[in-house]
Amino acid sequence: MSKEHQLNVLLVDRDAASTAELKRILTTDGFQVEVLNEPDRAAEEIRSHGYQLVILDVSPSNQAGVRALEEIRLQDDDLCVIATTEVASVEMAISTMKKQAFHYLQKPVDEEEIRAVLEEAIKAKGLHVDQDTRLNVEVGRRIRERRHGCPLTLKQLANRTGLSVSLISQIELGKSAASVSTLRRVSTALGVRMGHFFETV
Numbered sequence: 001m002s003k004e005h006q007l008n009v010l011l012v013d014r015d016a017a018s019t020a021e022l023k024r025i026l027t028t029d030g031f032q033v034e035v036l037n038e039p040d041r042a043a044e045e046i047r048s049h050g051y052q053l054v055i056l057d058v059s060p061s062n063q064a065g066v067r068a069l070e071e072i073r074l075q076d077d078d079l080c081v082i083a084t085t086e087v088a089s090v091e092m093a094i095s096t097m098k099k100q101a102f103h104y105l106q107k108p109v110d111e112e113e114i115r116a117v118l119e120e121a122i123k124a125k126g127l128h129v130d131q132d133t134r135l136n137v138e139v140g141r142r143i144r145e146r147r148h149g150c151p152l153t154l155k156q157l158a159n160r161t162g163l164s165v166s167l168i169s170q171i172e173l174g175k176s177a178a179s180v181s182t183l184r185r186v187s188t189a190l191g192v193r194m195g196h197f198f199e200t201v
């Protein structure tokens with residue numbers, strides 16, 4: 001994804017394990033991700049850099065995260081903020097939504113759920129993302145999921161298709177666009193129609 005088209009995301013959470021997992025998911029999907037483990041610096045960081053989306057921990061044990069959301073809203077009432085929490089409660093959800101959080105997720109965050117929420121946020125907020133790159137990432141993700149489901153290693157898929165391991169890896173990561181000929185070989189090896197990789201994209 002080219003720099004000018006990347007969606008810039010800031011992860012704010014004192015829990016390094018949580019941010020590492022979320023960063024892995026988002027980076028795999030082509031987002032530009034920065035991590036901040038000091039919630040009290042969130043407003044300043046956002047003021048200094050051009051983030052389009054913030055994922056912020058507001059767990060009851062993390063009052064700095066709650067204050068950070070308040071400070072973010074004082075300086076920007078439109079920035080898309082997705083809140084996460086270790087302990088979900090109706091009171092916390094209401095409080096967070098009153099501060100205009102786009103969504104409220106319980107940790108550990110489910111991989112498919114965060115992807116669905118991000119997709120919803122992109123559409124609702126009109127966030128700019130290069131569509132060709134998003135298509136490459138989604139097609140790559142579907143190839144990887146199908147390969148794992150077979151199950152096949154990258155080497156085994158390469159042997160079946162006559163393609164290089166490097167090329168298949170680049171396609172699965174969304175870093176290269178697959179040609180029609182390549183997709184035909186991959187879909188045959190994985191036992192699906194080529195259209196499987198594009199449905200509802």
